[in-house]
Amino acid sequence: MRGGLLNLRIWRDPILVAISLVALWQVLHEIAGDSAVTAPAPTLAHLWEMIGQARFLPHLRETGLAFLQALAIACGGGVLIGVVLGGHKLTGEVAEPILVALYSVPKITLYPVILLLFGLGMPAKVAFGALHGIIPVVLFTMNAVRNVNRTYLRAGRAMRLTPAQTGWYVLVPATLPEIFSGLRIGFSLTLLGTMLGELFASQRGLGFLLMTAIDLHDVKTILSIAVLISVFAIGANAALLAIDKRLHRGAAPEAHEKP
């Protein structure tokens, strides 16, 4: 198979982009100066040093733990809800407008409600993360399910699949590319949401580090954390893309046939 994870060719182009991003960063630094953007080299050195410190690990673990739980909820729940809302017309028509409208309100304003429901601490952070990430997954899945070729559904009914089987064996594979688009957005937003949760109340976590850095106007640390998170998110995205490609390789449309 071409497109294996170790294939150099598929990494070349993203690496070129990454290099251009760093160059852009340098340019921004030249324009804006240290008080808005520190230069790439010292920032990366600072990041390296930060990661090396023993006190960094508990922060990372704290955020990681919350993030993983939130991610599981956002992805699992998102696909499930998406399939149900997309597959069952009435449920979808009833629930979708409510969900989307609620989602469109900046989550920060819902903070008191989250506090009310989940209290202070880990559950609230997880809820905050999941809340950010779940709707994109739901929307992408739901929309794809709604537009699934009706013949596949008819074939499923003719084979007497239960609703759950139809969901898992027909709707999910038929909509895999969209689900993965949703998952990619959902992944990133869950990460962001988890950190936002830490901004509000915390004693540990990347969000805590970020908040104190912002408070101190410690631009180098702010950027270091941003870079760390971005690299993580980009890596995860690339992995999701690769999985996606493998999973629907048969159904994948051929590249445009160029004259």
Next chain:
Amino acid sequence: MAGAPRLAAVENAASHKVHARLEGVTRVYPPRAGHGEVHALGPISFDLRAGEFFSVVGPSGCGKSTLLDVLAGLAMPSAGTVEFEGKPVRGEVPEGVGVVFQEDASFPWLTVEDNVSFGLRRAGVDAAESKRRVDFAIGFMGLRDFSRAYPSQLSGGMRQRVCIARTLVMQPRLILLDEPFGALDQQTRLLMGDELLRLWRETSATVLLITHALDEANLLSDRIGVMSARPGRFLEIVETGWPRDRDSRLAERPDFGAVTARLWSYLRGESLRAMGQGTVAR
């Protein structure tokens, strides 16, 4: 396919004189985006006898696929009732019914092999038996070279064969086929027809076949329902009287042509009517 547990089917077929029954069935598509309601089918009343091979012919757009949907439980009749093996069919496909659709219904995310074994796996047939049936079906459908290919790598006719295989491996007691050979060349059609006949004989399944080829309908069927232009009704149900033990050599019989000619004569007017009609409410 061959040599599979078919005793159940035989018993079942024997115990029901009538395998499926339609009574006063009509289907009207409700008005929708840009078009008024369409009275597509009926009223139709007829019995599908247990173990018979029944074909339906009729002009394009007359309601054949609609009839199949209603019979399979994929669509609810607007009026009337459908029964299968004595139990009412209401919006759900009964166990023991297999359907091949007019459209390409192969799952593009599965290989040919996985497409064919899809229903078996869901039904919990054990792996060895499943593999045996699938291998046989794939080989018989001429897809052995492509068992690991995906549908996007197949020609139109090959995809249609995948769908036929997927249904037949399930060994349904009532097989509903909507122009299953539409994208196949005539020689392949004949081969498939013969094999379908053999299968039908061996399993005593009941078959309802929608086809456009009158010769084919004639050759394969015990009875042939000729449908009118929309709203589809049976103008006539022709009994062929062919022996159960028949194959494509039947076409050489002198009385064979007479039946085809009779179908022709019924249909000529209906097709013209279907193409030129201007009577239905917008």
Next chain:
Amino acid sequence: MAGAPRLAAVENAASHKVHARLEGVTRVYPPRAGHGEVHALGPISFDLRAGEFFSVVGPSGCGKSTLLDVLAGLAMPSAGTVEFEGKPVRGEVPEGVGVVFQEDASFPWLTVEDNVSFGLRRAGVDAAESKRRVDFAIGFMGLRDFSRAYPSQLSGGMRQRVCIARTLVMQPRLILLDEPFGALDQQTRLLMGDELLRLWRETSATVLLITHALDEANLLSDRIGVMSARPGRFLEIVETGWPRDRDSRLAERPDFGAVTARLWSYLRGESLRAMGQGTVAR
């Protein structure tokens, strides 16, 4: 369709003895997901004569649709060259070519009417003329009651007719048809075939028709290419020698059956080979 500006087409047809030419054309699908490369077509060399009606018959999966793609400029040959009206065809569809695909290619977001007028609008045909042609085509295709319906409200055969109408209203000089009547009943097929012949005579367009019905190929064509099992090559090109001014009554001629029989004899072996073959690289 009828009575449209057809002088240009006539002149064009006259000035080129050869309308389209394939030389040493092959097409190999590259290996992809789960399957090795597929040598689908050729090498094929043949000339499509200006103004002729050429049919292609062959077993399922032999490369007919692939041939059409290459000829239309929709796919590049892996080797060899394609020419249309003296100019090479390289990955772009030349002006004056119309295609009806094997799959349903109706635009689901457009009404029947808008589907049919799709090409006309952009070709700058004036509104009145456009309306005239579209109305005629819709009526002729028996879709008058459904001109404002969307494809999802049509039967399989009706959708196919929409696609045929969409292509014919453009009055192409080379018409490529991939099993256009596959979902139509025999009577409708005959009607359509006759109309296609009339159109062909009137416009002097060149027609290449892929079909599974040997009778149909025989009836309609000046020449019939019989394709081998994959990789598709012409085993034989049969000249029918029918008069230009023919219609479905031709089938009553005594020598008609002989041509069909000849096609049959070529194809029998190929279909068997196509279904049972086990020679190609995985």
Next chain:
Amino acid sequence: EDIVVTHYGSLLYGVPYAIAMEKGYFKEAGVDIKGILTSKGGGTSVRNMMAGDTLFAEVALPAALSAIKEGFNIKIISGGTNGRSSFWVTRPGEAIDKPADLKGKRFVYSRPKSVSEAITLSALKSWDITAADVKMIAIGDFGAGLTALEHNKVDVAIIPEPIYSQKEKAGTKYKTLGWLDEKLPAYAQTVGIATDEAIAKNGPKLKAVIEARRRGVEFLHANPKEAAEIVAKAYNLPLDVTTNAIDNIKKMNPTWWSRGELAMPLMQSMADALGSVGALQLPVDWKATLDPQFVPAAAAKTQ
């Protein structure tokens, strides 16, 4: 138990708590503090305290006043920090040397009707300059203000400690406008609060927290060097920065870290400042707002 301290880990309100933690004063006073939560902004700090099992919070006085005014069941039970801990700065070389130079200049503050706005306007008023004479620009946080200052989008910004010391160390030059608030009356910045429920149930613990904090303040004055070391560790800041920052604050205002006493006049002057920008409705019903029972005798004495 957890407590909430506004901007703990960045700004210096939390110094006494860090010392008390490090030195074990909390335990000695009879309360086992597990963690100190930080949070951004007064609104969130108060909400966090109400939602969680947190015992006590040190938050900005305006937040406490608004919350009480809006019916939140909390009381102010101790004093926190008083007076200023930040610098008004402009770009080096900018010709702002006397009150008259301020006219028409662009002032940055965090949010409308916030402390920073209230205090800035009060300071200007003390030089007879009105809001109409200058341009007030809200920008969110101090960091953004500094960036804006550097890029000449504003003329005067506020830098709190330890950011100032940190910037200084990094070599960034500012021109401080120390005279700007000379005539400004002293005001209270942060206060200790607790819910009515905690007051009823956990009196001794609250007392212990306030007492431990008081000891932290004493220690800070007695051992400035060690205090700076403790803060450097707790806040993860360089030692010279914390040393410098604590020094600077002490220079500006020796009693910035109060010993816990509820200093009425200081709170009143903050309330007045807020009232003047419309951030608070006057008068404040102090009786309903304060609960002085936990202020330690030792602290009350020094007042």
Next chain:
Amino acid sequence: MSKAGWIRTILLVGAVGALELACRTGAIAPTMVTAPSKMVTTLVETLRSDEIGMHLQHTLSAVAIAMSIAIVGGFVIGFVLNWVPFLRRAFSPFLAAYYAIPHFAFYPLLIVIFGLGPVPLIVLATLFAMVAMILATMAGLDRVPRVLLKTARIHRLSLVEEIWRVRLPAAAPHILSGLKLAVAYSFIGVIAGEFILSTSGIGHEIAFAYDNFDNPRMYALILFVLGIVTLFNMMVFAWERRMLRRRGA
């Protein structure tokens, strides 16, 4: 009203009723959530005051600009990425990762580049909304049946015509998920930005109420935002329903 509409109404009325009850009986403290009736009366009061019009105008114009740029730009960029395999390969891993970046940390940078006006807000919201649109566009274009593309080529459509008359309508149902997110994210981007970056706008008013513990006003304004967003969404939903109906879903 449709069946779904009725059920939705009943559900909402039920939920609101339950909340009202919980608030009235004191199960939920007014310091946490305000009773719905109070929200509405406060909203009416708020809307009567003069300044709200100005805030509304600021917010809505920023949202409108961000949304339009995001939708059109997102489609164009998605199309280009889909069209040029090299670009797609290169940029795909970065696109969705964008959402993980704590953008609020970069406000100072935005101010430096775009100044202190509404521009940084609009930039922020546009970027936030656009990425979802790009991803949905790419996924949608992948779904365009090949036979329809072939048909476009047979008709010798120009690139623009092909996009406009074939690819866009064919992909439209799939692009909807991006469109819905783009609507949501334009609102979120602008309003959340106003929390910090601005001295006017609905977002600023909400943040102000939040900081001042003015719960009734805060919830009233959130309710108001909900209302406006729902209005926008309803247009998208109506369009979607019509489209799906035609296509036989």
